Amino acid sequence: MNKVISHSLFTDFDIDLFKAGKHFRLYEKLGAHLISVDGVDGVYFAVWAPTAHSVSVIGEFNFWTSGEHQLEVRWDSSGIWEGFIPHVKKGTTYKYRIQSNNNGVITEKADPFAFYCEKPPHTASVIWDLDYKWGDEKWMKTRQNHNGLDKPYSVYEVHLGSWKRHSSENRFLTYVEFAEDLVNYVKETGFTHVEFMPIMEYPYDPSWGYQLVGYFAPTSRFGNPQEFMFLVDKLHEAGIGVVLDWVPSHFPDDAHGLGFFDGSNLFEHPDRRKGYHPDWKSLVFNYGRNEVRSFLISNALFWLQYYHADALRVDAVASMLYLDYSRNDGEWEPNIYGGRENLDTISFLKEFNEAVYSNFEGVQTIAEESTSYPMVSRPTSIGGLGFGMKWMMGWMHDTLDYFKRDTVYRKYHQNDLTFSMNYAFSENFMLPLSHDEVVYGKKSIAERMPGDEWQKFANLRLLYGYMFTHPGTKLLFMGCEFGQSREWNFEGSLDWHLLQYPFHEGVKKLITDLNNLYKTQPALYEKQFSQEGFEWINYSDHQNAVISFIRKGNKPKESVIVVCNFTEVVRTNYRVGIPKKGKLTEIFNSDAKMYGGSGVSNIKKIAIQAMPYDGRDYSAELVLAPLSVSVFKI
Structure with a gap:
C-alpha cells in the first residue's frame, strides 16, 4: 500500500495570505491535484481542518479504510493538512475522514475544493483535472464589447x-x-x-x-x-x-x-x-x-x-x-x-x-x-x-400587479x-x-394576464414590449x-409542443x-442606466391608460419614441408631442399579425405637425393598436 509522502504546494506567503483572508486562488493549493513528485505520478491532497486530531484520505484506492493514508498537519497553525499519495489516478473517488479534537467527533466529508463529484445521490469527490483547449479566444479578447454597461x-x-x-x-x-x-x-x-x-x-x-x-x-x-x-x-x-x-x-x-x-x-x-x-x-x-x-x-x-x-x-x-x-x-x-x-x-x-x-x-x-x-x-x-x-x-412586482388587473x-x-x-x-x-x-x-x-385567450397574449406581448423599451x-x-x-x-x-400553436409561436417571434x-x-442601451437616456412625453393620460416616452442614445438622431396602450380600445388620431419636426416611422408594433395580433398599425411615414402638444412644439397623430407597444423613429 502506497503511503503518504510529505509534500506541500504552499509557500509561507500563501499561508500568510490565507490567514489574512487575502488568498484568492486557493483552488491552486487546496483540494486534490494530479502532480508528479520525484518522477512519480500521484495526487497531492490538502484540506483545511484546524480542529482536527487526524485527517485521512479514504477512497476506492484503499477500499475506504481510514488510517492507511493520513495527512500531516502543517507546523504553521494554518490548520491545513496535506500530503502526496503516489499512483492515485484521475477518476478515483475519495473523501476526507476527519477525527476532531472536539470530543472525538468523526466526519466523512467531500473535498470542498474538488473539481468533480460523483453523480447524486452518491456523495464522493472525484480526482480530476481542468485541462481543456479553449476555442473562444476572439470572444475573450473582445467581450467588453458584449458585457459593457453601455451594451x-x-x-x-x-x-x-x-x-x-x-x-x-x-x-x-x-x-x-x-x-x-x-x-x-x-x-x-x-x-x-x-x-x-x-x-x-x-x-x-x-x-x-x-x-x-x-x-x-x-x-x-x-x-x-x-x-x-x-x-x-x-x-x-x-x-x-x-x-x-x-x-x-x-x-x-x-x-x-x-x-x-x-x-x-x-x-x-x-x-x-x-x-x-x-x-x-x-x-x-x-x-x-x-x-x-x-x-x-x-x-x-x-x-x-x-x-x-x-x-x-x-x-x-x-x-x-x-x-x-x-x-x-x-x-x-x-x-x-x-x-x-x-x-x-x-x-x-x-x-x-x-x-x-x-x-x-x-x-x-x-x-x-x-x-x-x-x-x-x-x-x-x-x-x-x-x-x-x-x-x-420593485419594477417586477409593480408591473406584474398592474398587468393582472382587468383593463x-x-x-x-x-x-x-x-x-x-x-x-x-x-x-x-x-x-x-x-x-x-x-x-x-x-x-x-x-396565465397572470387577464381576459380571453386573445387578450392574454396581447397583454403578454405588451408586457414584453414595455420591458424591452424600459431603461x-x-x-x-x-x-x-x-x-x-x-x-x-x-x-x-x-x-415545447405549445410552439405548434400560433399565439405561442407569435410570442417567440415577438421576443426574437x-x-x-x-x-x-x-x-x-447606450444610456440605459442614465437619466439622460430617458424622457417622459406623457405619463398622466390615466383615462386612456396610455403612456409615452423617449429613449435616447449618444446621438440625438438615434432617439426612439415609445407609446404604450394598456387597454383593448383602438385609439385613432391619438396625438403625441414630438421634440422636433420631420416624419415618424413605426419600427415595431406588438400588435402585428405575425405575433398573433390584430394588425392595427400606422402608415409608413407619419407627418409631424407644427402643433404644440404635451409641452412640445411639435406633435403627430398616431393609431394605437389594442393592448400594444409601438416604437417610432424620427
Missing part, C-alpha cells in the same frame, strides 16, 4: 435540468447536447447572454441548485468539467455570454458537505442567530472569518478563470446584508452601532467585487437584492457595494407603471422576470419567451424581434 444585455435564464429532456425516458440532456440544442436556440431567439441557475454540484434536485456542496465542481448530472467547458466554449463561439448563478449566501447541512466540517463550525457562523437561515433551513457562512472569505472569493474567481464565465449573478444578497432578515425579535443581534446591517457581509461583498473587477476585464457581477439598500451597483471607492448591476425587483381598472393604477421611473437611475438595474415568478402558485407569466438590462426565464401556460416544473421539460430591436437601436 445590449438580454439574458435568457435557464435551469439545465428542465429546459429540455429526452422525451422517451425523461432523461437529462448532457452538456454536449446542450452545446448544440441550447446554443442554437439562444442564437435563434437573439438573447445576448445565458444565465445558468446554479451548476455547481448540489445533492437535492428540488433545491434547483441553490443548496451547494461542490462549490468548485460543475454538477455531474450533465457530464464532466471539460464537457461543461465545451458548452461555455460553444456559447462564446456563437457570440453569447455566460452568466453563472453564484450562491455565497448559505449552504446545506448534508453530512458530506461544508457544515460542521472538522467537528466545529468551520465554514458557518458559530452563533446560530447569524449562522442559520430559517427560511431555507440551511447554514450561513461566517463572513468575518478570514479563511472563509478566501474560500468564497477564490471560488468566484475560479469560475471566471477556468470556465470563462462572463458574469456572476449573486443570489439572495438581501439575506446576507441584514441581521434580522426573516428573523423575529429576539432572534437576531444588532451590530456594534445598533443597526441591522451585517457589517461583515458588507465588507465581504465589497472585497469580492473589488477582486473580480481587478482580476478580470470585461466581466460583470449582478446582485439579486430585493430591498432599498443604497448604492448596491455603485463603486466601492464612493461607498457602494461594487456590483455592476442589481435586479429591479377597465387600469386607469386607476397607472402609478404602478410609472413609479419605477422615480428611482430607475439610482442603480444599474436589470429588469427580471425570473424563475421565482412562475412557481409556488403564482402561475406562469402568461435597464433584461432577464427572462426559459419558457416565458413562448408563453408557457403552466407553472415551471423542475422535474420535466418545458412544454424585441431582442433584435434592443441590439440594433443604440437609444435602448
